[in-house]
Amino acid sequence: MITVEDALTQILKEIRPLGLESVTLANSLCRTLGEDIRAARPNPPWDNSAMDGYALRAGDATGAAKDSAVTLDVIYDLPAGSTPKGPVNKGQAVRIMTGAPVPPGADAVVMVELTASLTEGKVDIRGSVRPGDNIRKAGEDFKAGDIVLKKGAYVRPAEIAMLATVGVSYLFVHKRPRVAVLSTGDELVEIGQTPAPGKISNSNGHALAALVAESGAVPVQLGIARDTKESLKEKLSIARSCDCIISSGGVSVGDYDFVKDVLKELGSQMIFWKVSMKPGKPLAFGVIGGVPAFGLPGNPISSMVAFEQFVRPSLLKMSGRGPICRAELNATLTKDVKIKPGRTNFLRGLLTLNDGGASVAPLEGQGSGVISTMVAANCYIIVGMDSTGYAKGAVVKVQPFDPSVFLKVRA
Amino acid sequence: MITVEDALTQILKEIRPLGLESVTLANSLCRTLGEDIRAARPNPPWDNSAMDGYALRAGDATGAAKDSAVTLDVIYDLPAGSTPKGPVNKGQAVRIMTGAPVPPGADAVVMVELTASLTEGKVDIRGSVRPGDNIRKAGEDFKAGDIVLKKGAYVRPAEIAMLATVGVSYLFVHKRPRVAVLSTGDELVEIGQTPAPGKISNSNGHALAALVAESGAVPVQLGIARDTKESLKEKLSIARSCDCIISSGGVSVGDYDFVKDVLKELGSQMIFWKVSMKPGKPLAFGVIGGVPAFGLPGNPISSMVAFEQFVRPSLLKMSGRGPICRAELNATLTKDVKIKPGRTNFLRGLLTLNDGGASVAPLEGQGSGVISTMVAANCYIIVGMDSTGYAKGAVVKVQPFDPSVFLKVRA
Incomplete structure (x- = not known):
């Protein structure tokens, strides 16, 4: 089995930043600069x-x-x-x-x-x-001719202040990736329909679209592909007009032959992996007609974890931000964690920043279908491949995925 | 002079959460739930x-x-x-x-x-x-009848997964505050126009609108009010149709009488303060025809710091998220910091999360007009009122304002 790190390296090799488009200043917020911005005048303009x-x-x-x-x-x-x-x-x-x-x-x-x-x-x-x-003093901020913002900079309010100060009304930014989101499986019904016996709601399609949007990309929801060659082929044909394809389900052992056949018919090849991680082991990645495509596992948590580790860095790279991953933070465990070694584990945890540093509680209910634990979590606790776990008080690596970690409710 | 803490307490007393509106599941991302969500069926629905x-x-x-x-x-x-x-x-x-x-x-x-x-x-x-x-096992995630998401919850991808799992297509969320953004001053020209001698671009209007959008609220850009009673009165009359008003400039000693007159004519009262902070000292807060109004300082950095400390928590409270502030983190200073005591200082810093914890570099160029330092920063270093500064190696409070702190570029 390939490691998380190696899988990401191989994926990012296939990902290219998208081209540029011109937007108004207001629409450049949360985009990536496609050009250096140079000041025509100094700031302040005069003493x-x-x-x-x-x-x-x-x-x-x-x-x-x-x-x-x-x-x-x-x-x-x-x-x-x-x-x-x-x-x-x-x-x-x-x-x-x-x-x-x-x-x-x-x-x-x-x-x-x-x-x-x-x-x-x-x-x-x-x-x-x-x-x-x-x-x-004139020019204490910047001088005429200075590059005040560099190509590749992410536009926050501070960058908007700078762009406005140098008088930029329109600018080039990287295009936002349009991402086809597809769920596969005869067991799925669209939300709003009451599931018949044996059926469940298509939650992955919506959760993955939200993750796409949260990554600054544009989800294109294609709904549910049924477990027939015709249905999958039809959806994938539409999906190829996007910059990236994400599907969930259809990558377990029993499904794979069928997906492989469809891809062959579309003249494409999929690299199929088991990645040494839990949850999220079965992952398919390939390029369909030039478009990078991720086949994520069907379990809700597995697909979200795999999105975070592989798809999000890819979308940020496409958006011009570079191959950017979640940072890893040290935090002190509030409870013992026991793990079967052999795969990198991503446990849902609740990270708290406090005066003494950071502490993290591993949450109860780590099954890959337990959504309530995902709702309670704000980070992943990363347990390395060879580890059997950690004792309470140990310092562990966490990957915060929720900017609310930076917020506090006022008393 | 009133402290930052007391000013925020008085402001938040005047702020109420906005009412509810119905949105589709996809549009509920980054909104605040206006209702408890209850599960009709267990999850998993069966073993x-x-x-x-x-x-x-x-x-x-x-x-x-x-x-x-x-x-x-x-x-x-x-x-x-x-x-x-x-x-x-x-x-x-x-x-x-x-x-x-x-x-x-x-x-x-x-x-x-x-x-x-x-x-x-x-x-x-x-x-x-x-x-x-x-x-x-059936119900290992949640049981039929369980409240799976509580009123007031902020909707992230995990909440979208939960809403989709329980089959919610439409839901009630708190309205997003519509925020009038107004700049005042005869020295301002709109971006795109080349400033004549003595004039500068209206950068605050755009930076504040970006901060509003980043807070999940909707900026309503009203442009520039000139330094005449008529102009200010006209803009404020329009602004009163919004949920909140932010202006910048017009709150220094020389301007204030004139603003006060206009407010009196509009039948409103403004509490005028000097808040014991640097930058951001002159701050006006009041209620204009029932609408909370912030008069922020005219210096670019002062207005951004004041926005962070006072306006953002107010907008989050209006959005139903509660009186939420930026968290404060401990970080080790990489350089000495010297401060004139008497006011709470917010210095622009560059926070780095590393294996040993967090370290923060105070940036060169802390003048309230130096935008390049704001561009380089990802946090404020908070220096308490009575402090004269700290030596390199001291542990200080920082307020990260940039979620990129949680990201790392992959080698």
């Missing part, structure tokens, strides 16, 4: 005031204090958005608002709270001022 | 096979082994999706696929890999079998 106050020559107010104020002539007002009307000479000041350009001659701004304006046209400076005080 | 193999009476195969196989009569095939044709009696077996109901009489399943089918209608069992082997 500007960090405070509401008075621009002056620092030398005029050396030693000024509450009980020994220095009085200067206020020559004009400089609201934000306007430009200086002239230089500040010795003994003069300009009333300036935050962000306004520092007028020529001035080399400092004193904040309004340290001044008093008792006489029309005059201001008392009541605090000492040093050159450079409360001035933001 | 079923966890493997492809043969259902039998365990007693018939006690002691079976590779070199002392037990031969049983195969009375029928039981593919997934079908129902048993009759009971399994002594000496009999049923060929069964994963997920199919265990036929009456059988009390175990032996996996196909431990069998051989040499003669038509017969199977050799080549491994020992115990009662219960490879059988998933």
